[in-house]
Amino acid sequence: MIPATRSVIGMTTGDDSTHREMLTGGMANAGAVFRQGALVDRPAPRTARAIHAHLLALRQHGFDAAPAPVHLTHHGREQLTFLPGDVALPPFPPWAMTRTALMSVGGLLRRLHEAGARVPLDIHVAWPRDLADPEGGTLLCHNDVCPDNVVFRDGRAAGLIDFDMAAPGRPLWDLAMTARYWAPMLDPASATAYYPAGLDAATRLRILADGYGLSLPERAELPRTIEQATAVCRAFVARRVADGDTVYLHAFAERGGWERWDRIQDWLVRHRETFTTALLE
Structure with missing residues (x-):
């Protein structure tokens, strides 16, 4: 999604x-x-x-x-x-999917989290729950670090835009949401419409984690957290479709409906061990 x-x-x-x-x-x-x-x-x-x-x-x-x-x-x-630079729009171009680009996305997210950890969270705000971490947290996560929301300069991630979906959560949750878009954590049939051919999700997941500087215990948790994030995204789409949101109704039909979501979730579970091994080796 x-x-x-x-x-x-x-x-x-x-x-x-x-x-x-x-x-x-x-x-x-x-x-x-x-x-x-x-x-x-x-x-x-x-x-x-x-x-x-x-x-x-x-x-x-x-x-x-x-x-x-x-x-x-x-x-x-x-x-x-305005943040000057280049933003990749779908179908995402090869320059946005390089190893250097991916490492820099992880590093940029780490910088955001390190600064955000020093900012007290305003608990009186009704932050949006649409894509929020169901376990909550004290860090204001971006929750939508997709290629469309990252500004690049000279092939490296240099800026983040659109904090509309920001909500409290765990840093690992924000990284899991980011991985969904950047590995991407999609079965090959779902990925082909938006991403260059030949991207290896397990390898790219490791590169993103390396760029972020993810700890070993968190690496072991990341695949299941990605599955959890995917389920939250599915529920978000379901609510929008049920509400008759025309933008989501069109995208839902165009992208394969629930069959696509079932395929993605099954693929994640079947490859969980592969992703874990890639992260920990």
């Missing part, structure tokens, strides 16, 4: 601060995200005020690889600084 709830920010050209340019990509916010000079104007998530405070706190702790919040309007929109 590539969540349809993400925002859409891509690379643009030119630096005319008076020019308002629609940014391409994404699904739910398609046609609603614009760049004007150094700023991005987009629909604000329900938790925008809390996210803005968190992003500012991250910068105080040395993490400047996320947009800086600038303004919240009275019309349900927000302005943030």
Whole structure:
């Protein structure tokens, strides 16, 4: 699954601060995200005020690889600084799937978590539960580090965008969600529509864990956590389909419905030992 709830920010050209340019990509916010000079104007998530405070706190702790919040309007929109670079949109190009790119995604996520661990979690915020860690936690996880939400420069991950799905959880949960998109943790038939051919999920899972600097005990837990994250994503899609969300209904039918989800979950369980071995060897 590539969540349809993400925002859409891509690379643009030119630096005319008076020019308002629609940014391409994404699904739910398609046609609603614009760049004007150094700023991005987009629909604000329900938790925008809390996210803005968190992003500012991250910068105080040395993490400047996320947009800086600038303004919240009275019309349900927000302005943030634009992160220049390249963003991979599906079908994902080979340059975004290199070993260097994958290692850098792990390193960027580790930097986010290290800075986030020093920021007190606002427990009074009704953080979204859609993709949140069911076990909870004290770290504000991104929860949607898919290729669409990573800004690259010179072939390396340099920025993270779209914190709309951020919610409390374990660092391992955020890495598991990230692995789903970057290994990817999909059966070959499901992966072929969006990813270059020939990607070895077990090898790439190890590379991502190495880039993150994942401990041995957490490596042993990661495959089952990915299975748990996949089940949460499936339930999220089920709720959207049941609610009649047209974006999800279209994507659900186009991508194979529940048969595809059954295939992915079965594939993960059958290859659990392979993934564990690759992580621990």
